[in-house]
Amino acid sequence: GAVVSQHPSRVICKSGTSVKIECRSLDFQATTMFWYRQFPKQSLMLMATSNEGSKATYEQGVEKDKFLINHASLTLSTLTVTSAHPEDSSFYICSARQGESPLHFGNGTRLTVT
Amino acid sequence: QKEVEQNSGPLSVPEGAIASLNCTYSDRVSQSFFWYRQYSGKSPELIMSIYSNGDKEDGRFTAQLNKASQYVSLLIRDSQPSDSATYLCAENIKAAGNKLTFGGGTRVLVKP
Numbered sequence: 001g002a003v004v005s006q007h008p009s010r011v012i013c014k015s016g017t018s019v020k021i022e023c024r025s026l027d028f029q030a031t032t033m034f035w036y037r038q039f040p041k042q043s044l045m046l047m048a049t050s051n052e053g054s055k056a057t058y059e060q061g062v063e064k065d066k067f068l069i070n071h072a073s074l075t076l077s078t079l080t081v082t083s084a085h086p087e088d089s090s091f092y093i094c095s096a097r098q099g100e101s102p103l104h105f106g107n108g109t110r111l112t113v114t
Numbered sequence: 115q116k117e118v119e120q121n122s123g124p125l126s127v128p129e130g131a132i133a134s135l136n137c138t139y140s141d142r143v144s145q146s147f148f149w150y151r152q153y154s155g156k157s158p159e160l161i162m163s164i165y166s167n168g169d170k171e172d173g174r175f176t177a178q179l180n181k182a183s184q185y186v187s188l189l190i191r192d193s194q195p196s197d198s199a200t201y202l203c204a205e206n207i208k209a210a211g212n213k214l215t216f217g218g219g220t221r222v223l224v225k226p
Contacts, residue, residue: 034214057211
């Protein structure tokens with residue numbers, strides 16, 4: 001149980017374009033979803049927390065206009081990287097939980113901006 | 115001071131030995147703690163959760179929680195090369211909307 005599906009697993013885009021990443025909880029209702037970013041050999045960095053039906057809460061230093069998060073239902077959240085630049089290249093990982101249950105992660109999306 | 119601290123390692127362990135990982139935290143009211151394993155280039159996967167003082171065993175893994183001393187540990191018995199990964203400790207901060215705070219992770223290398 002507790003499967004989180006993230007899509008796409010890998011994406012290459014040109015500088016200036018936007019990329020949307022989807023995160024779905026397949027067998028539970030995710031009251032809260034979290035988006036993380038991880039650079040090589042570094043620890044997870046929380047970008048934002050989203051609760052279904054409300055605006056996402058962004059961590060300090062994360063531009064909310066650049067990283068658009070939508071949590072439209074209890075099973076789906078999306079992250080859109082707008083006007084992507086090479087420095088946005090990273091491993092983006094979504095996670096979801098129901099209440100205080102353990103957090104479950106998607107398989108991640110490796111974004112490369114050329 | 116970081117909220118969740120882990121030794122970054124690498125912790126080098128011979129195959130078959132016990133790997134012992136430690137994690138300290140600063141939030142006295144934290145109720146729940148989690149250990150995740152992350153292989154290079156992959157996302158973290160849950161190993162264990164622990165909510166009360168004492169030991170919790172699951173297969174070759176044992177989590178230990180000591181709320182008075184504010185530490186949580188993970189023991190890996192009969193370590194295998196496939197256990198080589200980064201192990202992340204996380205605490206649940208209820209006051210922050212049930213946000214998990216992660217330590218920086220301990221890299222474990224199990225040598226055959």
